[in-house]
Every structure is written in structure tokens, then in C-alpha cells.
Amino acid sequence: MKSQYKKWGALLLAITLLSALLISGCSTKGKGGGDVELKLGFYSSAQSDEKMQELIAKFQEKHPNIKIKTESSPYNQFFQKLDTQIAAESAPDVWLSDGVLVPKYAERGVLKDLTEWIQRDLKADDYYGLEFNKDAAGKYWGVPQGIQIAVLYYNKDMFDEAQIEYPTEAWNWDDLKAAAEKLTKDANGKYAIDPSFDKNKISQYGLTFFSITEGWMTVLKSYGGGVLNETLDQSIIDSPENKAALDWIVDGMQRELLPTPSDLKSFQSNMAPFPSKAAAMRIGIYARTIDANAAGLNYDVTLLPKGPEGKRFSPVIANSWVINKKAEGAVGEAAWEWVKFWATEDEVQKEWASLGEAVPVKKSVANSEQFLSGSPANKQAFLDSFEFAGTLDVNAVWSEWVGKFNDSINRAFEGEVSVEQAMKQADQEVQKVLDEFYKK
Amino acid sequence: MEETEKVRTGVQPLTPRIRRRRLNSDSKWGLLMVTPYIIHFIVFVLGSLLASLYFSFSHYDILNAPQWAGLANYKKLFQEPVFWKAMWNTVYFTILFVPLQTVLALILATALNQRLRGLKFFRLAHFVPVISSWTVILYVSDAIFNPRFGMANSFLLKIGLEPQKWLQDERLVIPLLVMIAVWKGIGYIMVIFLAGLQNVPSDVYEAAEIDGAGVFRKFMHITVPLISGTTFLVLILSTISTFQAFEQIYVMTGGALDASSAGGPNKSSLVLMIYLYQEGFTFLRMGYASAIAWVLFVILFILTALQVTLQKKWVHYE
Numbered sequence: 064m065k066s067q068y069k070k071w072g073a074l075l076l077a078i079t080l081l082s083a084l085l086i087s088g089c090s091t092k093g094k095g096g097g098d099v100e101l102k103l104g105f106y107s108s109a110q111s112d113e114k115m116q117e118l119i120a121k122f123q124e125k126h127p128n129i130k131i132k133t134e135s136s137p138y139n140q141f142f143q144k145l146d147t148q149i150a151a152e153s154a155p156d157v158w159l160s161d162g163v164l165v166p167k168y169a170e171r172g173v174l175k176d177l178t179e180w181i182q183r184d185l186k187a188d189d190y191y192g193l194e195f196n197k198d199a200a201g202k203y204w205g206v207p208q209g210i211q212i213a214v215l216y217y218n219k220d221m222f223d224e225a226q227i228e229y230p231t232e233a234w235n236w237d238d239l240k241a242a243a244e245k246l247t248k249d250a251n252g253k254y255a256i257d258p259s260f261d262k263n264k265i266s267q268y269g270l271t272f273f274s275i276t277e278g279w280m281t282v283l284k285s286y287g288g289g290v291l292n293e294t295l296d297q298s299i300i301d302s303p304e305n306k307a308a309l310d311w312i313v314d315g316m317q318r319e320l321l322p323t324p325s326d327l328k329s330f331q332s333n334m335a336p337f338p339s340k341a342a343a344m345r346i347g348i349y350a351r352t353i354d355a356n357a358a359g360l361n362y363d364v365t366l367l368p369k370g371p372e373g374k375r376f377s378p379v380i381a382n383s384w385v386i387n388k389k390a391e392g393a394v395g396e397a398a399w400e401w402v403k404f405w406a407t408e409d410e411v412q413k414e415w416a417s418l419g420e421a422v423p424v425k426k427s428v429a430n431s432e433q434f435l436s437g438s439p440a441n442k443q444a445f446l447d448s449f450e451f452a453g454t455l456d457v458n459a460v461w462s463e464w465v466g467k468f469n470d471s472i473n474r475a476f477e478g479e480v481s482v483e484q485a486m487k488q489a490d491q492e493v494q495k496v497l498d499e500f501y502k503k
Numbered sequence: 504m505e506e507t508e509k510v511r512t513g514v515q516p517l518t519p520r521i522r523r524r525r526l527n528s529d530s531k532w533g534l535l536m537v538t539p540y541i542i543h544f545i546v547f548v549l550g551s552l553l554a555s556l557y558f559s560f561s562h563y564d565i566l567n568a569p570q571w572a573g574l575a576n577y578k579k580l581f582q583e584p585v586f587w588k589a590m591w592n593t594v595y596f597t598i599l600f601v602p603l604q605t606v607l608a609l610i611l612a613t614a615l616n617q618r619l620r621g622l623k624f625f626r627l628a629h630f631v632p633v634i635s636s637w638t639v640i641l642y643v644s645d646a647i648f649n650p651r652f653g654m655a656n657s658f659l660l661k662i663g664l665e666p667q668k669w670l671q672d673e674r675l676v677i678p679l680l681v682m683i684a685v686w687k688g689i690g691y692i693m694v695i696f697l698a699g700l701q702n703v704p705s706d707v708y709e710a711a712e713i714d715g716a717g718v719f720r721k722f723m724h725i726t727v728p729l730i731s732g733t734t735f736l737v738l739i740l741s742t743i744s745t746f747q748a749f750e751q752i753y754v755m756t757g758g759a760l761d762a763s764s765a766g767g768p769n770k771s772s773l774v775l776m777i778y779l780y781q782e783g784f785t786f787l788r789m790g791y792a793s794a795i796a797w798v799l800f801v802i803l804f805i806l807t808a809l810q811v812t813l814q815k816k817w818v819h820y821e
Contacts, residue, residue, distance in 0.1 A: 143784065146565045171566045171787075263666070325671035325768070329651035463786045474769060 099397045104134045104155030106141035111418055118411055122404050129397045149173055149387075156390035157398035159208055162380035163457050165196050169204040170459035175386040178203045180399050185406060190424050191446075195381040195454050199294050205383030206402050209421025211348040212379045212452055213277060214364040214444045215239075216355065221246055221267065221343040225254065230344070234368040236282065236311055239344070243269025243320040246343040255320060262319040270321040271342035273333040275465050279472070280378050280455055281346055282308045285370035290468060290493065291456040296501040300468070300490040307371070309475065309482045316476050324473045348380070349422050349445055356419075356438050363439045366448060377448040378455050382421065422446070460500045467492040559793035569790060576794035586795070588770055589778040592677060596774060597745040599681040605737055608689050612696035613726060626697075630690040637687075637750045644683050644755065670756060673771040680772060684751055688744075692737055699733030700726070731818045739810055746803055749776040775799055 107115060112135060119131050134155055136144065142164065148154040149168075160168065168174050181203045187193050196205040217230050225245050230238075247255040250264040272278040283289055288305035291298060299305075316323045322342075327333050336342035338354040345351070346367065355362050369375050384402045386395065405411055412428040415421075419437075422445050423429040435442045455461070468489050475485035559576055563569035580586050615626055632640065647654050648669035656666040670676050703726065711721050727734075752774055756767035765781065766773030775795060783792025 146784070146787070150565045167787075168566070171564060173566050325650065325668055328671055329649050329653075460786070466781075470770065477768075479769075 098128050098130055099393045100130045100132060101157065101394060101397045101401065102132050102134060102155040103401065104141070104145070104158035106138040106159060106161075107135045108137065111420060114414060114418055118405075118414060121411070122401060125404070126397075126400060129400065131401075152389065154387055154389075156394050157384055157386050157401055160205060160383055160385045162195065162207075162211070162382045163455065163461055165205050165383055165385060166198065166458050166461065168385065169198065169202075173388055174204050175388045175390065175395065176202050176204065177206065177386065177399075177402075181206065184399075184403055189426055190406070191422065191426060191429060191449055192379060192381045192424065192452075195379055196383055205381075205385040206406050207381040207383045207424040208405060209415065210379065210381050210424060211276075211350055212422060212445055212448050213281060213346055213348045213367065213377050214448055215344060215367050216337060216347045216351065216362055216364050216439075217344045218337070218340065218342075219361045219363060221340075225343075229363070230365050230368075232366045234365075235373075236285070236368045236370065239270065239368050240311070240315060240320065243315065243344065244318075245269075247318075247320045255318065265319050265322075265326075266341070268320065268322055268336060268342040270315070270344045270346075271327075271336040272321060272346045273327060274469060275455055276378055276380065277334075277346045277348060277351075279308075279312060281367055281376055282312055284376035284378075284453065285368070285374050286311075287370060287372060287374060289456065290464070291458070291497075295456055295458040296497050298490050298493040298497065300493060301486050305486060306482060309472070309486065313475055313478070313482055317478055323476050323478075324469075325477060348378075350420055352439060353419055363441050364444050365441060366444055375451040377452045379449075379452045380455070381424075458497075460496050464493045464496045467496055555793040555796060558790050559797050561790045562788075563790040563793075564787040565789050566787065572790060576791045577798075579791065580794050580798065585770065585773070585778065589773045589775050592770075592772060593746060593748075593774045593776075595677055596681060596748065597742060599678060600684055600745050601738065601741045603681065604685045604688055604692055604741055605734065607685065608692035608737070609696050609727075609730075609734070611689060612693045612700055613722060615693070616697060616700045626693075629693055632687040633690040635687070637754050640683065640687055640751075641754050648679065671768050673768050676756060676767045676772045680752060680755060683755070684745075684748070687751075688741070692741065695737055695740075696730065696733060699730040703729045728819045732820055735810070735814050735818045739807055742806055742810070743803055746799060746806075747776055748774055749780065752777055753780070 103119070105115060115135070116133075119133065123129065123131060135141070138161075142161070145154060145158070154173075165174075178201070181187075181193065185193065185206070190207070192207050192210050193203065195207065195210075197203050215230055215234075219229065222229055222242075227242055227245050230242065244255045246267065246269040247260075247265065248267040249261045250266045251259075251261065252266075253260045255262075255269070272281075280290070283305055286304050286308035288299070288302050288308050290300055312321075315321045319326075322336065327336070330336055330339070330341070334351065334354065337345040337347065337351070338358040338360065340358070340360070347355075347364075352364075367375060367377055384405060386398045386402070390398050406424060409425065409428055412423045412425045413431075413433060416423045416428060416434050423434060428434060429446055458464075471485050471489035471492055474480045475482050480488075558569055560571065560573060561569035562572045562575070611629065615622060615629075645653070650656060650666065650668050650671065653669070655669065659666055667675065670679055707725055707729070708721055711725055716724070752767075752772050753765050756772045757765045766777050776799075779792045779795040779799070782788045782795065
């Protein structure tokens with residue numbers, strides 16, 4: 064009996080090993096002489112994928128010795144897969160990273176430090192936002208592929224209907240609120256300044272904003288507050304400046320001049336109120352021009368309002384090419400060729416800009432007629448905003464502290480707790496997240 | 504030897520020699536047939552299980568190699584208020600969901616077990632939500648519970664009541680999710696009950712009728728005890744499935760918009776599986792997430808063992 068089981072056991076083991084061998088055997092690649100195979104990863108939509116393939120073809124013409132293997136999927140799947148690919152050492156050699164995710168990978172030691180290459184090959188003055196991927200120690204971890212920067216969007220038709228002046232660059236947040244009052248309308252067509260205004264039946268909000276990028280961070284920072292200190296490892300939430308900024312927001316939400324987070328849930332998407340004509344103004348990044356144009360809105364953009372001390376702030380996300388730390392030697396060089404090709408070639412920049420998804424990284428292209436023409440009329444506002452632009456206090460645990468901040472602050476936005484209480488709670492929760500990562 | 508063989512096969516051997524030969528040939532075939540599964544189990548299940556057990560004792564951010572951490576993850580887990588909140592939400596969900604779905608599905612199955620016109624249509628109608636994806640259900644429920652445009656609020660306004668925030672309301676979110684889950688899942692459980700009901704011999708009912716039993720008494724004294732085996736299966740299946748509930752809560756309370764905010768207002772619908780997903784895949788704490796998974800496993804194991812023990816008291820086998 065026993066020997067029988069042994070035999071079966073041995074057979075089983077043999078089959079297991081054999082299949083393991085087969086699986087691993089299939090994935091071994093043959094290495095051709097001289098040629099380099101570069102694994103390029105990017106997230107894309109149907110529209111941008113086509114353009115990317117065109118640009119890859121152009122790159123291959125110039126670099127016949129580099130064979131590019133692409134790996135692309137829609138945004139969410141791409142980043143879901145990426146972590147496990149890194150763990151299995153099958154991640155792309157160079158990939159397109161959402162700007163807010165660069166420190167997540169950089170601080171966990173997955174990315175190649177690009178400082179030397181950037182200093183050798185790129186003239187910093189030629190570009191917008193190289194510095195947005197620089198860490199506190201001055202190291203560069205990526206080269207921007209396209210820039211998202213926020214401005215104030217406004218629907219001209221709604222301003223005309225309410226018979227008020229369009230926003231100007233001189234506005235502060237109180238000017239904005241005064242206008243929002245005249246633009247918030249209920250189902251009976253009454254504006255918020257009217258005594259018979261019914262705030263339970265809003266048909267049009269004066270302003271809409273959502274979460275951090277296109278929401279509270281701008282208000283906080285232009286009031287002189289913010290979330291993290293300069294080294295991005297301490298919370299500075301509990302401050303009088305933030306209190307003033309949050310009071311401004313909560314007051315607006317309580318009066319229904321702008322939707323609360325739960326009001327926003329009644330739209331199919333947090334980004335929907337402005338393009339679906341349910342809001343007269345919004346804080347929006349450059350990519351939002353696509354929706355607004357597609358909806359055929361009569362709109363324009365201008366600089367975001369100033370804070371009480373005259374300070375402005377425009378949040379920036381620099382989506383960037385990053386290189387895998389494991390890409391060494393010829394593969395690493397090839398990866399850098401790709402990044403350089405993207406950053407330095409005017410033609411590439413122009414082609415990509417024609418999609419209308421992002422502000423071109425290269426100043427010469429961004430300031431060209433090709434970029435500045437079209438809708439909205441005042442595209443110059445996006446470029447002017449670089450003067451007071453900043454990142455979203457992005458660090459290795461960004462998405463986690465943003466989640467904690469939202470959890471606490473949203474309760475104040477909904478009117479469930481006071482601003483002070485929400486700030487204290489947010490401060491503690493965010494600090495806990497920071498400590499766990501940075502104080503190991 | 505003799506004794507263990509008896510237990511294993513459950514068959515009384517004819518004579519020892521014949522038994523041995525037949526058994527060997529049977530077990531050979533048996534083993535051969537299950538070999539693909541065993542290989543699959545060893546490579547893809549056992550391996551992952553052991554790995555996750557190891558990870559649960561380490562700090563592991565997926566991107567870098569795991570570092571041994573002893574009991575740190577488990578210690579942190581039990582001190583973390585969010586874990587206990589997620590635990591309570593999960594238990595609350597299960598306490599509401601399992602009895603409600605079981606009782607309603609049984610009543611429905613009994614009703615659809617009659618010989619009536621158009622029966623197939625009704626059976627089918629109840630099964631449609633089962634095969635629909637949660638995303639579809641999300642749109643249907645949004646049409647009802649959307650705070651601005653939904654039917655539920657326009658109804659409340661019509662009869663002069665205050666509109667509600669529904670899925671954005673801390674108190675309402677879990678009962679609502681349970682209601683929607685029952686609506687979606689009831690068809691599946693109903694089919695299991697239908698199969699059970701078909702096995703109840705009709706002569707028992709006839710005998711009861713002769714004795715003058717009414718519909719209710721027949722149901723309580725014949726149907727319920729005679730399908731208790733099926734009920735037992737249903738209870739175990741639905742308890743396990745609610746503890747593992749993920750997709751519905753993820754898409755209906757925020758995850759579809761932003762992974763880090765899944766779990767409803769003030770974490771009121773954050774169940775263990777969502778907590779596990781966020782910690783592991785969004786915040787890169789795979790070690791901690793593995794610890795959650797093992798705690799979840801232990802809970803389910805205990806619950807199932809408890810149900811199996813208690814079944815002796817109420818499950819009737821013929």
C-alpha cells in the first residue's frame with residue numbers, strides 16, 4: 064500500500080515540476096545581438112492609444128536598433144497591474160506615471176534617479192514643470208509627458224442670463240462667492256439672492272469643485288494654509304489660515320452655492336456638473352476642456368481667485384515618464400532615448416498636444432499658436448498660472464492621506480461636525496499615516 | 504486498518520481480498536481524475552495560501568521584498584478602530600441579510616413550487632437580477648435612490664416627507680445595501696430551495712390534508728423540517744458570501760469614483776473585504792491585508808464549524 068502511494072506521489076511531483084518547467088520555459092526570451100528590446104508601458108484611451116502608436120512608429124524610424132514592446136491598458140487597470148508586475152519583476156522598463164504616483168514609486172526605491180541625465184540632456188528653462196517631479200533632496204524622478212494645471216472655468220451663457228460681469232483676474236474668493244450667489248438657481252428659477260429661494264431644489268450651482276485637485280487644496284493654499292509642511296512628512300492642517308479657508312467653503316456649501324460631496328454623488332460623475340450645465344463655475348484642470356468642448360458650452364477660463372492676502376495657488380499634476388530601476392545598461396539608455404525623444408522633439412509635443420489632453424511640457428510648443436488657438440479663448444490663462452503653481456503635497460502615501468483628509472473634512476462639508484472638530488480629526492489621522500511611513 | 508478503511512469508504516467490505524483489489528483500482532482512477540485539480544491546487548492555491556500566511560507576519564509593500572515582522576500586523580489590527588468598525592459593519596450586514604434572504608427565498612420558492620399558469624415566467628423573472636452584473640444593478644438602484652433625481656425621494660416629497668440621502672446616509676446605507684443584495688440574490692437561493700422542495704414526497708402532504716392540515720400548518724410542519732438540509736446549505740453559503748461581500752459595496756458606495764473613499768459616509772459601509780482591498784492594493788500594506796484575510800478565514804471557519812455542530816439539533820435527514 065505504502066509504496067503505491069509513494070509511486071503516485073512521485074508521479075504527481077513529476078507532473079508538477081514538468082508543468083512548472085514548461086511555464087517558465089515559455090517566458091524565456093532569446094536575446095538578439097545589438098538590438099535592444101524596450102518594454103514601454105502607458106495608460107491610454109482609444110483615442111490617445113492611436114496617437115501613441117504613431118509616435119512610437121516615428122521613434123522606431125529614428126532608432127532602428129531599439130525594438131519597442133508596448134503594454135497599455137485603461138488607467139485603472141494599468142496601475143492595478145503595475146504593482147504586481149513590479150513585484151514579479153515583469154514591469155515595463157519605462158512607463159507613463161500619473162504625476163501623483165511618482166513619489167509612491169520613487170520613495171519605495173523602484174525608479175531610476177534621472178537627475179544626471181536630465182542635467183546633461185535637457186535645458187531646464189525650455190520646459191514647464193521639470194521641477195514638479197523633484198523631491199525634497201533635489202533628485203529628479205521623472206520627465207513630464209504632459210501637464211495638468213488648474214484655472215477657473217465659467218459658463219458665459221449663465222453669466223449673461225444672470226446679467227453679471229465675467230470673472231476677472233482681480234477676483235478674490237469673496238468676489239467669487241458674491242457672483243456664485245447670483246448664479247445659484249432653484250427649480251423655480253429663483254436665484255440665491257432672492258428671499259424665496261428654495262435651497263432644497265437646486266437646479267444650478269454657482270460653483271462646483273471636487274476633492275483635492277479641483278477642490279479644496281486651491282482654497283487652502285491661497286488662504287496661506289495647506290496640508291503638509293515643506294518636507295512633506297508633517298501635517299500642518301490645524302492652522303488659522305486653513306480654518307478661514309474651510310469656513311469659506313463650508314459656508315458656501317451650507318448655502319448650497321456649491322454642492323457638498325453627497326450632492327455630487329447624485330451626478331454620474333464628480334466632474335459632471337459643469338459640462339452638464341448644472342454649475343456656472345468650476346475649478347478645473349486642462350483636461351476638462353475636452354468635456355466642456357464636447358458639451359458645446361459657451362465658456363471661457365481665467366486665473367483662479369486670490370486669497371485674502373493676495374496669494375494665488377494653482378495645483379499642478381505633471382504626468383511623467385519614469386524609468387524602472389531594473390532597466391540597466393543598454394535597456395536603460397534606450398529608455399532614456401524614448402523619454403528624450405518625447406521631451407525634446409517639437410513634432411512629438413505638437414502631435415500629442417493636438418489631442419487636447421494636456422498642456423505641452425515644452426515651452427516653445429505650449430506658447431505656439433497651435434496650442435493657444437481653439438476653445439477656450441483664453442488658453443493663455445493655463446500658461447500664466449505656472450507662475451503660482453504648485454504640487455498637491457504629493458508624497459509616497461499621498462492617496463492614503465488624501466482619503467483620511469476627505470473622510471474627516473467631508474463631515475464638516477456635510478454640516479455634521481464643526482470645522483474645528485474636522486480639522487483636529489484630519490490633523491491626527493493624516494499625521495498617523497505620515498508617521499507610519501516616514502518614522503520606521 | 505480494517506476500521507479506518509470502513510470509515511473512509513463507508514461501505515461494508517464483502518470479503519477482505521475482493522475489497523482490496525476493487526478499492527485500489529477505484530482509487531487509482533479517482534486519483535488520476537483529480538490529478539489536474541491537485542496540481543492546480545498545489546501550484547495556484549496552496550502556494551498562495553502559504554505565501555499569504557507568511558506575508559501576514561511581515562511588512563510587505565508589494566514593490567519590495569517582505570520583511571519579517573512577527574505578530575506586528577495582528578497586534579496593529581486588533582488595536583485599529585477602523586478594523587473593528589469594518590468588523591461590525593460586516594456582522595451587521597450578515598445579521599440583516601442572511602435571515603431575510605433565507606426566509607423570503609423559502610416563501611418565494613414555496614409559492615413558485617405550485618402548479619400554476621405562467622410559472623416559468625415568474626421563476627425566470629426572479630432569476631434575472633442574479634445574472635445581471637453589479638454595475639447594471641447600480642444603475643437601477645441609482646434611478647431609485649439618487650438623492651436628487653431618484654424615484655424614492657420624489658415619492659417621499661409627494662407624500663409630504665423629508666427627502667433622504669439614502670446611500671450617503673450613515674444610518675441607511677447598510678439596510679439599503681442589504682435590501683438591494685436580497686433583491687439580487689434571492690433568485691439564486693430560491694432555485695436551491697426549489698430543488699429541495701421537489702424532493703419532498705407529495706404523499707406526506709396528501710396524508711396531512713386528509714388529517715385536515717391547512718396551508719400554513721403544512722408549510723411549518725412538513726416543508727420546513729423536510730428541507731432543513733437545504734436550508735442548512737443555504738445558511739452556510741450565504742453567511743460565507745456576505746462575509747466576502749465586496750463588489751456591491753465597492754461600486755455602490757464610492758469605490759467606482761475613488762478607491763480610497765470606498766466604504767460610504769464616515770466608513771459606515773466599510774466591510775472587511777473593502778478594508779482588506781484598500782490596505783493591500785491601494786495603500787500597499789500587503790502584510791497587513793494578509794492578516795485581515797487570515798482573521799476573516801478564522802471567523803468563517805468558526806462560524807461554519809458552529810453551524811455544522813448546531814445542525815444536529817435541527818437538520819432533518821431522511
